[in-house]
Amino acid sequence: MRDFEREVMNAAGPLPPIRAEEFSWSLARHYLFRFCRRGYFIRYYLAQGGWDAYSHTLAREAYFSKYLMPFDTWLSRTLRDAIRDSFAKMSAGDPRHKRRGFGFYLLRQIGKATADLQISLKNREYLYDAKRPAILEHHLGLGDFADVDKLTEKAVAILGDAYAALSRSDIIADVSDLSFVDLRTDDKFIAIDYKGFPVWIVPGLIYFREGAVSAINAEVRLTGDENSDDFFRRIGQLNSLFALFCKTRYPGYPVNITTFTFSKDLSSVVYNLFEPDIEKLIDASSAEMLALIDRDGLAHPEDFPPCENRAYCRTCRYQSACRLLENASVQDGAAR
Numbered sequence: 150m151r152d153f154e155r156e157v158m159n160a161a162g163p164l165p166p167i168r169a170e171e172f173s174w175s176l177a178r179h180y181l182f183r184f185c186r187r188g189y190f191i192r193y194y195l196a197q198g199g200w201d202a203y204s205h206t207l208a209r210e211a212y213f214s215k216y217l218m219p220f221d222t223w224l225s226r227t228l229r230d231a232i233r234d235s236f237a238k239m240s241a242g243d244p245r246h247k248r249r250g251f252g253f254y255l256l257r258q259i260g261k262a263t264a265d266l267q268i269s270l271k272n273r274e275y276l277y278d279a280k281r282p283a284i285l286e287h288h289l290g291l292g293d294f295a296d297v298d299k300l301t302e303k304a305v306a307i308l309g310d311a312y313a314a315l316s317r318s319d320i321i322a323d324v325s326d327l328s329f330v331d332l333r334t335d336d337k338f339i340a341i342d343y344k345g346f347p348v349w350i351v352p353g354l355i356y357f358r359e360g361a362v363s364a365i366n367a368e369v370r371l372t373g374d375e376n377s378d379d380f381f382r383r384i385g386q387l388n389s390l391f392a393l394f395c396k397t398r399y400p401g402y403p404v405n406i407t408t409f410t411f412s413k414d415l416s417s418v419v420y421n422l423f424e425p426d427i428e429k430l431i432d433a434s435s436a437e438m439l440a441l442i443d444r445d446g447l448a449h450p451e452d453f454p455p456c457e458n459r460a461y462c463r464t465c466r467y468q469s470a471c472r473l474l475e476n477a478s479v480q481d482g483a484a485r
């Protein structure tokens with residue numbers, strides 16, 4: 150064990166219950182809760198206030214790990230944001246060159262995001278400012294990801310291929326005549342007011358066309374067809390959440406959602422894939438989460454056990470905070 154890590158563990162000490170802040174729900178929260186209760190506790194309770202340099206060591210480590218992004222998540226977000234912002238710029242640009250303008254903006258935005266990532270990783274900025282871009286696999290030193298130049302070259306190659314596939318699809322042609330007044334680009338995250346708590350979603354590009362409200366989203370995955378049922382179920386769930394948002398924000402409007410999916414071997418465009426019973430999912434999932442908060446509003450670390458299959462731990466972004474937490478529990482037990 151490295152010396153500084155031992156010091157951190159010694160400084161951690163036993164962990165008291167944590168006051169849960171105001172509850173909200175999201176699909177990411179639901180999946181983490183299902184995957185590992187310990188990871189859920191770290192992200193949604195332990196990380197509270199961890200931005201403060203004087204907070205508990207565990208809170209700071211939890212806060213840091215929250216921002217480590219798996220590579221395919223970073224690719225998906227970069228592509229989704231680039232599509233959204235490039236459409237916004239294209240719709241306000243010269244109508245004669247809209248399509249070319251879209252490609253120009255999109256490639257420029259991808260280039261900017263990749264250069265920013267490279268700077269953050271090379272200078273290890275993300276270690277001092279958790280909000281600077283960071284890739285989980287790089288931080289863990291996994292294979293080629295350890296090398297910043299190889300990582301960024303890979304990102305540019307994948308996003309370049311994704312752009313080429315996007316250009317061959319109908320998506321750009323379908324929306325290239327939209328004007329900026331048709332677009333809703335203000336909110337990157339939106340909250341649905343749901344039965345007393347907010348449900349958060351990332352909607353992608355939202356626009357109005359022919360009396361319908363529509364959205365374009367993008368997902369990149371690096372694992373080919375593996376778990377494709379789960380992948381498409383998740384897209385359906387995201388879409389259904391967006392439809393739920395539209396039900397109250399734009400009542401009476403039909404809803405259309407286009408998702409561009411890209412992986413190494415295939416790209417596809419998925420239209421209007423919805424998961425039925427999304428409200429049942431939110432109700433059941435939020436009830437389970439809230440059941441683990443006591444009547445004084447406290448979350449107790451011992452109610453959030455580690456996942457059963459410890460093989461997952463090797464690539465888990467919360468593994469460092471998890472080790473510290475385990476050590477704190479051992480100290481706590483020894484002190485009793």
Ligand code: SF4
Nearest residue numbers: 185188455462465471
């Ligand atoms: S390291 Fe393993 S047990 Fe700990 S949070 Fe991650 S997945 Fe869960």
